[in-house]
Amino acid sequence: MEATESPRRTHMLTRKTVTKISVDQLQPGATIWDTTLPGFGVRARTGAKTYFVKIRIGGRQKWITLGKHGPLTPEIARREAFRILGDVVAGNDPLAAKKLKQIESLTAFDRLAEDYVKRVAMKQNRSWKETERIFKRYAIPAWKNRPVSEITRADVARLLDRIEDKNGLVMADRVLAQIRRLFNWHATRDDKFISPIVQGMARVRPREGPRTRILSDDELRALWKATEDTQPTLFGPLVRLLLLTAQRRDEVACASWSEIVGNEWIIPAERYKSKRANTVPLTATATALFGALLKSGPYCFTTDGENPFSGFSKAKNALDRKMLATLKEETATRGGSPDDVKLEPWVLHDLRRTARSLMSRAGVSSDVAERVLGHAINGIAGVYDRHDYKNEKAEALRKLSWLVESIIRSHETKPQLRVVA
Structure with missing residues (x-):
């Protein structure tokens, strides 16, 4: 018409x-x-x-x-x-x-979310596929082609309630964060739109200061044993590689086979937080972990052959249960009370901090350890020192692998898979 x-x-x-x-x-x-x-x-x-x-x-x-x-x-x-x-x-x-x-159809939530991913997330966010997944799995089924101007604060709260009940507090906050960014972006393009999201809607209280959690030796032994047999089966190797490479969760989870070249893992700049490519030397153990994965698509860690692994919440909860069971079992073996054993909350990113601390413990110099993590080197050293530190990083990761092996083998409960450098 x-x-x-x-x-x-x-x-x-x-x-x-x-x-x-x-x-x-x-x-x-x-x-x-x-x-x-x-x-x-x-x-x-x-x-x-x-x-x-x-x-x-x-x-x-x-x-x-x-x-x-x-x-x-x-x-x-x-x-x-x-x-x-x-x-x-x-x-x-x-x-x-x-x-x-016509205007409402252009501002329908599903269409707006698609536009946001294309115009903003893909250009600014290394993990834009996770943004897209969150919209498709949680928000679009709830609001579909509903105009965003009709989505109320109560609608957002009800959606977060459902996600919290089914998927947990953390996932509810992740969805909230993506919806907030979408609405804020739309508000910059629409004179009349006012985001229904206000401060205080998050389900988890913000952390006070930087995280300092690292896993203890006992927890590392429990982690290694718990990752011997995981569901999905690729989650165990993923977790071990987080520790042995000291890289970020999404950098490992979104690794593609094209990035694995010989005994090196070359993470492209567009996938790295610092916007610079990072070459990660692979120890024999890390190479074996990658080599044992089934090649069923472009991604090393995939359950459908098309998309990178994303089911972290459920897999992490199962991992925590296995780790706690192992810690209780070891405590009982030592004559202690299993009921007194607790596993302090931790997140996968804590493995990166743990790896950094273990490198210092293994005698790796601070500047080399920082380069393994891919951190930008500030000051004059960052400007004038153009050495690639490839050999030094390889040696640092070998020392990390040796120390992890030493920790795992230092107790009666020894995992079947031996760590090798």
């Missing part, structure tokens, strides 16, 4: 009932005005016959195109014309309503 020009006076005008026969017989340049519904008609031009309805809004006549003959029958076109004329009698402007509907 759109506004169109009036039939030209040079056209041959006929008044009769618009029927399929009369429309089929209509010649180019001719127009039929329907005698049963004033204002409704059809006109023929070379190659097409178009239904229309004439209305009067604010003292001005407007012609609205209903559609072409073929896709539309005379009966359907007449019903649509009758509806439009009824809107006019009721004091409504069909063209304004159509324009509003």
Whole structure:
């Protein structure tokens, strides 16, 4: 339905009932005005016959195109014309309503989320696929093609409640963070839009200061044993590589086979937080962990052959349960009380901090350890020292691997998979 020009006076005008026969017989340049519904008609031009309805809004006549003959029958076109004329009698402007509907379709949540991922997340966020996954799994099923201007604070709260109940507090906050960014972005492009999200909607209290958690030797032994047999099976190797390479969670989880070159893992700049490529030398153990993975797509860690692994919450919870069971078992073996054993909360990123601390413990110099982590070196050293430190990083990771082996083998409970450098 759109506004169109009036039939030209040079056209041959006929008044009769618009029927399929009369429309089929209509010649180019001719127009039929329907005698049963004033204002409704059809006109023929070379190659097409178009239904229309004439209305009067604010003292001005407007012609609205209903559609072409073929896709539309005379009966359907007449019903649509009758509806439009009824809107006019009721004091409504069909063209304004159509324009509003078009605007709403452009700001429908699913369409807006897709636009945000394309225009913002893909350009600014290394883990944009996780942003896309969160929208598709949690937010779009809830709001679909609903205009964002109609999404209320209560709607957001109800969605977060459902996610918290089913997937936990942390996931609820991750969804909230992505929705907040989307709404804030849309607010910069729409004069009238006001985000319904306000401060205080997060489910987990913000951390005070930087995290300092590292895993103890006992916890590392429990971790290694718990990752011998995990579900999904690729989560165990993923966790071990987090420790043995000291890289970030998404850098490991999104690793592709094209990045593994011999005994090196070359993480491209677009995937790295510092926006610089990072070459990670692989020890024999790390190489073996990658080599044992099933190649079923571009990603090293994938469950469907198309997307990188993303089921962290469920897998991490299962890992925690196994670690706690191992810690209790070892405590009982030593004659202690298993009921007194607790596993302090930790996140996968704590393995990166643990690896950094272990490198210092193994005698790796601070500047080399920082380069293993891919941290930018500030000051004059960062400007003038252009050495790639490849050999030094390889030696640092070997020392890390040796120390992990020493820790794991220092107790009676020894995992079957021996760590080698």
